Amino acid sequence: MSFESLGLAPALVRALAERNYTAPTPIQAEAIPLVLAGHDLLGGAQTGTGKTAAFVLPMLQRLHAMGQRNDRRPRALILVPTRELAVQVNDSIRAYSKYQRLQVATIYGGVGMNPQVDALRRGVDVVVACPGRLIDHLDQRNVDLSGVEMLVLDEADRMLDMGFLPSIKRILGKLPGKRQTLLFSATFEDALKKLALEMLRDPREVQIAARNTIAEKVTHRAHPVDGNRKRDLLIDILSQRWQEQVLVFGKTKHGCNRLAEQLEKAGISAVAIHGNKSQAQRLKALKEFKEGKARVLVATDVAARGLDIPLLPLVINHDLPMVAEDYVHRIGRTGRAGANGEAISLVSPDEAQLLRAIHRVLKADIEMITVEGYAPSRPIRMGNDGPSAGRPSGNRPPSKQRRPHAQQNTRHAHAGNRGGAQGQEQRQRRDARTSR
Structure with a gap:
């Protein structure tokens, strides 16, 4: 045609x-x-x-x-x-x-x-x-x-x-x-x-696509990790994926600024973009990222829509979105125009409920891998929606552990598709709007 x-x-x-x-x-x-x-x-x-x-x-x-x-x-x-x-x-x-x-x-x-x-x-x-x-x-x-x-x-x-x-x-x-x-x-x-x-x-x-779905050529996985060790794991991943440009999503404006500064101190060129930045600052940061002067763009959900970045290979969720549908929009920055893409989420035990909500929206399984040296201090309990549903806590099988690297085989964890509490989802949506 x-x-x-x-x-x-x-x-x-x-x-x-x-x-x-x-x-x-x-x-x-x-x-x-x-x-x-x-x-x-x-x-x-x-x-x-x-x-x-x-x-x-x-x-x-x-x-x-x-x-x-x-x-x-x-x-x-x-x-x-x-x-x-x-x-x-x-x-x-x-x-x-x-x-x-x-x-x-x-x-x-x-x-x-x-x-x-x-x-x-x-x-x-x-x-x-x-x-x-x-x-x-x-x-x-x-x-x-x-x-x-x-x-x-x-x-x-x-x-x-x-x-x-x-x-x-x-x-x-x-x-x-x-x-x-x-x-x-x-x-x-x-x-x-x-x-x-x-x-x-x-x-x-x-x-054109089923509602609340994302590109078929995007692969997903989640790394369970304590919240205070997310930055170290992120730096580890970025250090091993040093040839690729990466879009990293954070939860708050201040947190994105701080994370970009920490990446710079670790020798990884990074810029931040969020709602408190002036339009000139946002355009400058985006220009530096598109031109390769900055390898990492750290953004709040304000950047989940409207960013046109061709051939972006990797998106990392440093923090899970408060509203599950925003996961779809974040990940939509990769795997565009038929290209392959990859999405990695760093998930703390406190974010288990947010991960369950994402599972329900995607109606699909997300790969769960514990990275060697970054196992969380307590398990991520998925309740009735997760892989450990129905198992006694003392009989949980050992976590799968790997080093972070570019290509990994997929092991899916059943996510289910059960509804959540409507009031909690409304509170999450309200909190998400105020944090951008």
Whole structure:
């Protein structure tokens, strides 16, 4: 299948060809014709599947077909959860619209408002925005959304996780009722399903991957270790995997800063990225990582979405995410575009409940290996969801022990798929939002 066969205009096909994009991905092949036909769309696809082009390309074509308007109001609005994703979507729009006359404004926090105000007042065709900063502009009457003809919510589940639902509903109240709406998400929970029912009109649904799944070419394993020895084990792993760039996820902003400093002291070049960093600092850290000046990028979950790092071989969870679905988004940074990937989690005994929740989300087994010299002081008890379920504590078989190295054979531990306490999961979700 070619992009021409999907009905895309020659100008878009030419821009794609210059970027060596010759064949659409599955999400693009299914979504683009539906969007071009004017349907509302509910799209489910894991990260790294070409989702951005699946809505940007038909949006550009439809805007071109509608012709130019005489007023300065935006004609399309794309809502995203993070600054990094806003920048990525903006870059994609500019690349694909190379042979079209199109004005784009990117709206997010962490930078001054004046340049954004100037762009909006000059008039734009497309606004790419994080909900919080867009609300600021709406409150100051810097932007009029009454002319929006197309609305896209990208990474909608992430926006809900980050507490943007009230802002999204306020923004929806400023939009015309007659519009085309596209909603894309990697996971679908009850709150998101309810929002979709409110927003979409007779939507077509495209589901490329099973919900809450990750790329098939990503291998997983977990190393049980005491919390106070995680840093040493991480340094051991990184020292043996010295040729590879690695994305390391931490739990808190302060913890990520401290971990990056500790890695630097151990002779491992590292930078940190999180919500307290200014946009300039975050872009600088990401640039150093992409250019190979830093071998390790230490990040909170703010970087789980929107980071476009091609051919990243390894992701390490120094701390497990407080919300199990965030594991999917973290690991989505590796194994992209058909490449192989690897995910390693350092799990302390106190994180057993978080690991159980991840098992339930993945509906799959995770390799459990105790690294020689790093056995935890007490076992990780998986209860009814784990490999030791039903065994007397005194008859537990000896742990599997290995040195950390690049290639290991897989031994799976049965994870089960039993539900957890809803109240605890809600508390974990709230704690996760406040720690980013």
